[in-house]
Amino acid sequence: MWQNLADLVIRFRGILLVLILAEQVRRLTAQVIDARHESVPTRVARVLRDQLTVWGQDGEGATGEIPLTQDDVASLVGATRPTVNRALQELAAKGVVEMARGRVIVRKPDDLRRIAR
Numbered sequence: 001m002w003q004n005l006a007d008l009v010i011r012f013r014g015i016l017l018v019l020i021l022a023e024q025v026r027r028l029t030a031q032v033i034d035a036r037h038e039s040v041p042t043r044v045a046r047v048l049r050d051q052l053t054v055w056g057q058d059g060e061g062a063t064g065e066i067p068l069t070q071d072d073v074a075s076l077v078g079a080t081r082p083t084v085n086r087a088l089q090e091l092a093a094k095g096v097v098e099m100a101r102g103r104v105i106v107r108k109p110d111d112l113r114r115i116a117r
Contacts, residue, residue, distance in 0.1 A: 041087040045116035
């Protein structure tokens with residue numbers, strides 16, 4: 001049985017590679033479209049929303065810490081750190097997030113999702 005499974009993996013590894021690359025292209029295309037058509041605050045909200053999922057804190061109404069610095073968020077958003085800082089300050093003023101050293105704490109994930117559209 002294991003030999004048959006090994007044969008299947010070997011036979012279909014090319015298809016798996018194509019699927020992985022297609023997902024990468026889709027994700028990068030979405031980032032380029034976002035960078036050209038969405039505001040930085042919206043892009044910041046999207047990155048934070050997505051990072052809640054990455055860090056396993058994406059349940060309905062779940063709040064959570066995202067261990068990213070403002071520089072990290074800026075790199076993911078494709079903006080400068082000062083611009084990202086302003087967007088985070090806006091979110092903090094609304095009580096959506098709280099900024100701490102080396103992390104962002106999401107306090108109102110439903111509001112974050114609404115802002116991220």
